[in-house]
Amino acid sequence: MSASYLVVDESSETPPYRQIAEQIRAAIERRDLMPNVTLPTVRQLAGDLGIAPNTVARAYAEMQNEGWLVGDGRRGTRVAENAPLATGRERARGLREAVAGFVEGLRHRGFTAHEISRAFQQTL
Amino acid sequence: MMFAHVTHDQLARDVTAAALAALGIVQLLSPGCFESIRMYFRGAWAGLSNEQSERLKSVIEARIRAEGARGSARYAGLFTIAMGLFGLWPAIPYVMPYAASCLGMAYATWMAYRQFRRATELRFAPLVRRTPLEALPPVAIVSAALCLIGTAAFASIPQFRIAAALVVVSMIVLVAIAWRIAVAPAVLFGADPQVEYAVDKRVRFCRATGLVALACAPPTVFALLAWAQLPSPSGLLWLMMLLVIAGFIATRVVSLNPLREGIALA
Numbered sequence: 211m212s213a214s215y216l217v218v219d220e221s222s223e224t225p226p227y228r229q230i231a232e233q234i235r236a237a238i239e240r241r242d243l244m245p246n247v248t249l250p251t252v253r254q255l256a257g258d259l260g261i262a263p264n265t266v267a268r269a270y271a272e273m274q275n276e277g278w279l280v281g282d283g284r285r286g287t288r289v290a291e292n293a294p295l296a297t298g299r300e301r302a303r304g305l306r307e308a309v310a311g312f313v314e315g316l317r318h319r320g321f322t323a324h325e326i327s328r329a330f331q332q333t334l
Numbered sequence: 335m336m337f338a339h340v341t342h343d344q345l346a347r348d349v350t351a352a353a354l355a356a357l358g359i360v361q362l363l364s365p366g367c368f369e370s371i372r373m374y375f376r377g378a379w380a381g382l383s384n385e386q387s388e389r390l391k392s393v394i395e396a397r398i399r400a401e402g403a404r405g406s407a408r409y410a411g412l413f414t415i416a417m418g419l420f421g422l423w424p425a426i427p428y429v430m431p432y433a434a435s436c437l438g439m440a441y442a443t444w445m446a447y448r449q450f451r452r453a454t455e456l457r458f459a460p461l462v463r464r465t466p467l468e469a470l471p472p473v474a475i476v477s478a479a480l481c482l483i484g485t486a487a488f489a490s491i492p493q494f495r496i497a498a499a500l501v502v503v504s505m506i507v508l509v510a511i512a513w514r515i516a517v518a519p520a521v522l523f524g525a526d527p528q529v530e531y532a533v534d535k536r537v538r539f540c541r542a543t544g545l546v547a548l549a550c551a552p553p554t555v556f557a558l559l560a561w562a563q564l565p566s567p568s569g570l571l572w573l574m575m576l577l578v579i580a581g582f583i584a585t586r587v588v589s590l591n592p593l594r595e596g597i598a599l600a
Contacts, residue, residue, distance in 0.1 A: 213460040215527040220455070237461060250463045257519035258459035286463065 214242040218259050223315050226261055230269035232308075235278060238293050245291045249279065252287075346559050347421055347428045354418030354435055361411030361439075371398055374540040375533075377594035386599045393529045397537070400453035400523075406445035410438040427497030429559070433504035433552040440511045440545055447541070451521050458522040460531050468535070469516035469542040474588045478509055478546050481581025485553040487574035494560050501556045508549035516542040532597055543589035550582040 214237040218226045237243045249255070252270060256263040270287050273279040280290045316326050371394055379387055417431035417438070482505055489498035515538060522530040557578040561567060567575075 213462045213528070213531065215458045215460055215522065215524070215531075217456065217458045217524060234461065243461060248463045249461060250459070254464060254519070255459055258457065258522070260455075260457050260519070 214240075216255070216259065218261055218265075224311075227265045227268040227272065230255075230259075230266060231273050234269070234273060238278060238289055243289050245289050245293065247289045248285065249287045249289070342563060343424075343428065347424070350428050350432055351418040351421045354414050354421065354431060357435065358411045358413070358415030358418060361414060361442075362408055365405075365407035365411065365442075371401075371533075371537055374536050374593060375597070378536070378597040381596045382599065389526055389529045390533070390597065390599065393526055393533050396523065396525065397450065397530075397533060400450050401446045402449040402453075406449075407442040410435075410442040413438040427494075427500060429497050429552055429556040430500045432555060433501050436548050436552055437504055437507060439548060440508050443541055443545060444511055444514070447515060447518060451519070454521065454523050456524060458524040458527045458530070460520060460522070460527070462531075464520070466513065466516040469538045470512060470546065471543070471588060474543050474546050474585050477581040477584035477588070478505070478550055479581075480577045481505070481550040481553050481585070484574040484577035484581065485557060487571065488557060488560055491560075491564070491571075493563075494556075497556060497560070501552050504552055505549045508545055512542045512545035512549065515545065529599060532599060536592060536597065539592060540589065543585065547582070547585040547589040550578075550585045553578050554582040 214233075216230060216233045218229050220226070222229060224232075234243070234249070243249075249270070250258070252263050252266045256266045259266070270279060270281075274281055274287070276294065277290055278293045279287050281287050313326055317323075321329075375390070375394060378390065382390065414435040417435045420426070420434075421428055421431035482502060485498055485501055485505070488494045489502075518538070520531060520534045520538075522534065524530075557575045561571070561575050564571070
């Protein structure tokens with residue numbers, strides 16, 4: 211099984227804990243992370259990403275509250291068996307919202323719609 | 335008998351000094367040669383496609399560049415030469431400079447890792463749980479423990495007490511550094527995370543187990559030379575020496591085992 215990888219962009223307007231939660235959620239939705247798979251420990255993930263352990267702990271706690279993950283004491287944090295997978299419509303809405311937020315951030319930084327569109331086309 | 339003892343001791347000092355000087359010169363001329371990343375992937379290329387080989391080569395070269403100019407390995411080389419000269423001084427146990435130079439090599443390995451960690455701001459993390467035992471398997475830890483117990487037994491003989499204590503301390507420090515490497519974060523730049531992670535796992539294993547094998551080397555040299563000086567060693571001491579040698583051989587086999595193994599890339 212190929213592993214999924216996380217990255218935290220410190221320059222992004224999205225807080226690091228939310229970036230982590232969103233990427234783990236996406237990995238679960240893509241089925242890269244199957245139910246009952248044990249996630250890295252808070253310490254390991256924080257060390258690998260070079261961020262504070264509290265940030266990872268907050269992301270895990272938020273996802274546990276939402277039902278995506280379950281804490282299992284010494285056995286660590288696992289992907290929940292009944293993770294609240296999004297429907298196609300919810301996924302599409304999530305994508306639209308994410309793109310809108312990203313484009314908004316770029317506009318604040320002074321990029322024009324044409325520049326953003328061209329950059330998207332080149333990247334894709 | 336007295337003359338024979340002095341000759342043996344002097345011979346051990348001369349051989350140790352010459353060996354350390356040669357080792358130090360090699361380290362100075364070719365810094366990092368004893369923990370070369372390329373060496374860890376000698377057997378990794380079989381079974382890889384051209385595209386996979388290129389990816390692996392590119393990640394290995396990037397890691398070598400990120401670990402830097404290896405100034406610490408040159409310092410370790412100078413330190414090793416100094417220890418060789420220091421070993422000629424009759425007042426100190428001759429195994430001490432060898433143990434100290436092993437610590438110098440461990441320092442160079444650790445500094446390379448620290449340099450590598452500082453090479454990137456943006457880091458990728460695999461969503462896979464690791465345990466330190468993946469990099470430092472229980473067989474290596476148990477073998478090192480046997481080696482430690484065997485060496486400690488020599489401390490019961492007054493003439494070897496200080497040397498045995500020094501060797502045990504150096505061994506503990508080396509194993510502690512190996513453990514730090516085993517539990518250290520994976521540093522992935524994100525250019526090719528899958529290959530970077532595979533490289534990180536191999537490098538981590540080879541360096542951690544290599545340091546444990548290095549930790550067992552001074553005890554083995556010490557036990558063999560101490561044994562040779564004993565006029566009538568007891569059966570228990572014979573067993574202890576066998577433990578030390580068995581521990582060294584086992585850790586060396588564990589550390590060399592993956593060098594010829596292939597590497598699985600998607």
